[in-house]
Amino acid sequence: MTNKLYDTSLSLLTDLYQVTMAYGYWKSGTAEKEAVFNLYFRKHPFGGGFTVACGLTNVIGYIEHFSLSKKDLRYLQTLTGNDGQPLFEEAFLDYLANLKLTCDIEAIPEGTVVFPNEPLVRVRGPILQCQLLETPLLNLINFESLIATKAARLRLVAENDTLLEFGLRRAQGVDGGMTASRAAYIGGCDATSNVLAGKLYGIPVRGTHAHSWVMSFENEAEAFQTYADVLPNNVTLLVDTYDTIQGVHNAIEVGRKLEQKGHKLAGIRLDSGDLAYLSIAARKLLDEAGFTDTAIVASNDLDETIITSLKQQGAKIDVWGVGTKLVTAFDQPALGGVYKLAALRHTSSENAEPDGWDYKMKLSEQAIKISTPGIQQVRRFRNEQGFIADMIFDESNAEPNPAGVTMTMIDPLDFTKRRKFDATQAFDDLLVPVFRDGTCVYESPDIHAIRARVQTQLTNLHSGVKRFVNPHTYPVGLERNLHELKTALVMKLRERND
């Protein structure tokens, strides 16, 4: 799977410090040292209780096309330090020219609900390569997961109504629009207005006309009639260019003529004013005229709060068009995903940990910012009612046989809280192999299957977790051995700094 927008070399889509560090590893002879990095976030967006993982398909496309072009290298050659001398030796640029990615990458499939501190992507390979991938992976996963989550929230409040994404004009650049349309569909939108997203991603597209269509005619009735004559199988009329109620009357007139010709008035659209009042009034007029099947579409800066409020007011809206607030994730326009070194193959015996890894972590005064070391996997326990808890464990250091025995999970915020899962407990391990030695071994499901997965996942979450106000915290903990290893490492690092 590739994203056509990325046909040009995007291999330099990274922070300069990834390249200077790569140079540092290369020059100090540690470029090939095996490392493990985890990509995770620390807090759900929008004050919510869940996040939808998204962006892996584009990550795969990015990595499969990774290759530094001659132009890329010529550019790096021009970079200089504070003495005016080149930053990089020629031999390093030759090394980059021949660099083939050889990482093993695991990831949680797109459309899965995920929680803070869980590795969404785990990259294992030569530290130089892991480092170069940090920025693009964060860029792609952070944004798509953010928008898919926003769309999933909108889907929850829209219930069975149709949900359309209309955001391209207010999106953050071309790809801010393209990527948002994809993630919004995955999260639960039914269609997009973005034609290029329809073409490239196979998302259904929807749209009829704007105010300018109405304004370009002598009057609204003529504009509506012309539209219906020309596109009789796609008639949703925007009724608020001049006066909304008069607009509904004009639409009904057109609807009558459409019916005579065997077509139908599919809908009317409200884009301003009091949507609760106007939709109720419009529904009444339509029903009285016999247009009970004509849908009422509403748009105008909608988000999950406004949709909830409109529903509580009894608004008669069948189709919700959301734009700006969805594609920019307006109330929290960034997911704070991070990418942290978690283990490094040891080279000397003195610091050896079991299985040959030195475990690595970033200390912080704030407990939430201390990273977790280890070759992490996430085990999600479930029963017939749904998901029970997620346990993060170290694949190389869990209790004897993680597949068959009782495992103990420890609450990361209160180590006295423990939970045991015995061998009879059903589970799924969430991270699946995506790259092996640089070759993709994973086939992304099609976009419709990913979208369906989101809804299945959400039905497995307790309603308290899906609540918007003070959601219940879904339990995520560390497996006991990993907890103990992390605690010991924190103590050791703190001591060293004393």
Add this chain to the structure above:
Amino acid sequence: MTNKLYDTSLSLLTDLYQVTMAYGYWKSGTAEKEAVFNLYFRKHPFGGGFTVACGLTNVIGYIEHFSLSKKDLRYLQTLTGNDGQPLFEEAFLDYLANLKLTCDIEAIPEGTVVFPNEPLVRVRGPILQCQLLETPLLNLINFESLIATKAARLRLVAENDTLLEFGLRRAQGVDGGMTASRAAYIGGCDATSNVLAGKLYGIPVRGTHAHSWVMSFENEAEAFQTYADVLPNNVTLLVDTYDTIQGVHNAIEVGRKLEQKGHKLAGIRLDSGDLAYLSIAARKLLDEAGFTDTAIVASNDLDETIITSLKQQGAKIDVWGVGTKLVTAFDQPALGGVYKLAALRHTSSENAEPDGWDYKMKLSEQAIKISTPGIQQVRRFRNEQGFIADMIFDESNAEPNPAGVTMTMIDPLDFTKRRKFDATQAFDDLLVPVFRDGTCVYESPDIHAIRARVQTQLTNLHSGVKRFVNPHTYPVGLERNLHELKTALVMKLRERND
């Protein structure tokens, strides 16, 4: 000027309703009718008093590459209406296949400060073409203007300090990152961490190392020393991986060895903790050790409010690294630009206005949402102190000779407030020709010149307009004839709806 990210056909980067309307115009025989559309916004972002126009270079690239590919047309062919029949006739797709844009486009140059209701871009040409351009123009101008404005605000608070953009990992997709890096530089940043933006746009790039570099060594001192050995001409050391103060001591040790070899410790970077306290403590340690020229770089969710606060606390920070809050315009992630039909060539004599135009506007219950008709130009009056006021006038209907006589400007919110400008008053007309009959006649200045223009423009604005809290409203009004025409049209439209 083209943007390499757009090498693929982006001609379908538009809302479906633009295509259905285009079909409607074509089918009803009005496709070639000459129209004028204005792109403008209604409110400054971030509660501020000014906005920086940006995005024109990418608009030019988009339009110059506009051409529907065979694949685009095949995709449009697959679209169906609610009866399962195709939306579009084959002859329309043939028409699109041969479509060459022939519009005249005027725009306000990038880097100009602009105000609500001023046309940033004016498109004049066959209505079908104007309509197809709406969505991409809004996408490109809205986002880049938003980010350039954010960066200009950051530049105002950073004063003469260095300002770096570090946002790629949290940006809204690839182009959300690329475009943001460009606009951030134009708005006033000195450099970016985004290497691809450096390569494509010629923006200076900056970066040294991350926490993972430090974590990959046995201890911080070894990590710092290795980095300094490898890249002695680019040494800014991140000191907060374990303990910040100890990190400063370690950096000083490395700095001493660097000096012995004729290099220097360029800087240290703080990325967590109390930046005011830590920067003051670090400055003291550095100065005491003789490293008075070593810069202190700070990052960690900075924005203009936090930078102002840190400066008030006496923080000793020389370089500000801003990321998420800048590239997503976190506190207001969308500029609400709109694109409205303002005039249409009349075809019958009965509705003729002077000069053959029917003036068009969108009514609304809210005065701020009523659009202004006319073939608009913006005249900016100035004196030695700077900009005085902007007057929007209709090029085909202004007072006899707009270049030579007294013009009267009317306050759009209070028509009794009037201001006269006589023929001696210096002015600039802001909109300049960009396309003539579909051919680009404008050469975008290079990015450094655009960036310099922003700063010159800002020096011409009264400090009250640049204030963040309750900024003074810069005066923008309508020229008297345009005001009267608009008033008459509103009255006529309201009457018709009564």
